[in-house]
Amino acid sequence: MxxxxxxxxxxxxxxxxxxxxxxxxxxxxxxxxxxxxxxxxxxxxxxxxxxxxxxxxxxxxxxxxxxxxxxxxxxxxxxxxxxxxxxxxxxxxxxxxxxxxxxxxxxxxxxxxxxxxxxxxxxxxxxxxxxxxxxxxxxxxxxxxxxxxxxxxxxxxxxxxxxxxxxxxxxxxxxxxxxxxxxxxxxxxxxxxxxxxxxxxxxxxxxxxxxxxxxxxxxxxxxFQFHPTVLRLPGVAPFLISEAVRGEGGILRNVEGYRFMPNYVAEAELAARDIVARSTVYEMRKTGSDRVFLDVTHLPPRLITTRFPHIYRFCLAHGLDITRGLIPVAPAAHYLxxxxxxxxxxxxxxxxxxxxxxxxxxxxxxxxxxxxxxxxxxxxxxxxxxxxxxxxxxxxxxxxxxxxxxxxxxxxxxx
Ligand SMILES: Cc1cc2nc3c(=O)[nH]c(=O)nc-3n(C[C@H](O)[C@H](O)[C@H](O)COP(=O)(O)OP(=O)(O)OC[C@H]3O[C@@H](n4cnc5c(N)ncnc54)[C@H](O)[C@@H]3O)c2cc1C
The missing domain is CATH 3.50.50.60 (FAD/NAD(P)-binding domain)
Structure with a gap:
């Protein structure tokens, strides 16, 4: 041995x-x-x-x-x-x-x-x-x-x-x-x-x-922790959209375009991960959808491309320019x-x-x-x-x- x-x-x-x-x-x-x-x-x-x-x-x-x-x-x-x-x-x-x-x-x-x-x-x-x-x-x-x-x-x-x-x-x-x-x-x-x-x-x-x-x-x-913002694009493997995107000002909207997090908790998108994940699931059930959207279109495009180059490039490669369009996301299994x-x-x-x-x-x-x-x-x-x-x-x-x-x-x- x-x-x-x-x-x-x-x-x-x-x-x-x-x-x-x-x-x-x-x-x-x-x-x-x-x-x-x-x-x-x-x-x-x-x-x-x-x-x-x-x-x-x-x-x-x-x-x-x-x-x-x-x-x-x-x-x-x-x-x-x-x-x-x-x-x-x-x-x-x-x-x-x-x-x-x-x-x-x-x-x-x-x-x-x-x-x-x-x-x-x-x-x-x-x-x-x-x-x-x-x-x-x-x-x-x-x-x-x-x-x-x-x-x-x-x-x-x-x-x-x-x-x-x-x-x-x-x-x-x-x-x-x-x-x-x-x-x-x-x-x-x-x-x-x-x-x-x-x-x-x-x-x-x-x-x-x-x-x-x-x-x-x-x-x-x-x-077990579920991450609230994981890319939900048909045919694309789950891909994490970092918490830091919300930290920099990203907003969560339901499929009707409504910003829902302030209805659940005062910290809104900056609440702890489990709260955001649970609120997202409630909102998905309420609207009968399998996703919500993360919106960063109001942030300077330069901030997005320099601060999140990896996420930006990954989404772009799948036909989504996140500086212009909403990011479809849903919770997924993340951490033990x-x-x-x-x-x-x-x-x-x-x-x-x-x-x-x-x-x-x-x-x-x-x-x-x-x-x-x-x-x-x-x-x-x-x-x-x-x-x-x-x-x-x-x-x-x-x-x-x-x-x-x-x-x-x-x-x-x-x-
Ligand atoms: C998409 C994503 C983003 C994350 N972002 C962050 C972040 O920004 N900040 C943060 O703090 N955490 C983050 N985390 C969590 C963090 O990355 C992990 O908790 C951390 O990397 C775990 O490190 P580890 O060394 O314990 O395990 P891992 O990095 O998962 O490594 C496990 C290793 O064990 C090996 N292994 C498993 N079973 C066996 C076996 N039977 N025999 C031999 N080898 C085996 C694997 O091959 C692998 O090499 C993220 C996690 C994911 C998935």
Missing amino acids: NHYDYIIVGSGIAGLYIALLAIKQGSVLILTKGNIDDCNTKYAQGGIAVAMSKDDSPELHFKDTMAAGDGLCDAEAVRILTEEGAECIADLIRFGVPFDTLNGEITLTREAAHSTPRIIHAGGDATGEHIELSLSQQVRSSSIKILEDCLASEILVEGNKVKGVKSLDCRTGLVEEYSCQFLILATGGVGRLFKYSTNSDVVTGDGVALAFKAGAGISDMEF MGGVKVNTWGETNISGLFAAGETACTGVHGANRLASNSLLESVVFGKRVAERTTAPCHKESGVESQESRSQDSRLKTQD
């Missing part, structure tokens, strides 16, 4: 970022079931929420996150998320992610349910693509071993301690076993289980299923708030088994994720996984982590 200190399953932001930190501490293998860049990360448009401006603070970001989560967020995890973000952004910059700047300062935009502009982005609305490209380039030029087209099919556990993983090589059909000290699940969410979904084909809940089968705790699976139950160090209840990114349930999102908090969660708690696995006592036996787990009331096997 090939042995590695770390085996990481998944090559989105969580997997690649942890790999780049972990390689300083030991040998690293990444298993990924498609190409390295088959993942949700590369589709992320809006950006990363982080309190960086002088008018903002981690406290304000904390309050917005708690409010969006509908009273069900884990306050300690949200504190960590909002206070430790800036350091991880510095890492991403060091790894080459070209965040957009103006006059030497990182540009910030606003998204729904954020009380102030705090979303950093790259390439306008191509944030995820830049992150994935920069991190995968770093990984490829390091000593990290990557096996593409390799699907993790079973977690090997003995006496509540992780031993390794079984992996199916999708090209040859061969099953291999790899042993490790730390196994990190970074397999993303479950979005592709739904008919209408913004997610990549590879995002099918594997990490949650593997962890469950191995005996790990799973939590909050009932909390629940997942593999972890503590604030990414640890599951199985010694040596960690989870990070969308597959993990850290508790930061509660019942509803605040826009652009998931990329942040992936790096903040990803960094903590790397930090946790440096502790010498943990490396030797896993005893320390068992003690910490027993003290952590949030780690219950049956959640």
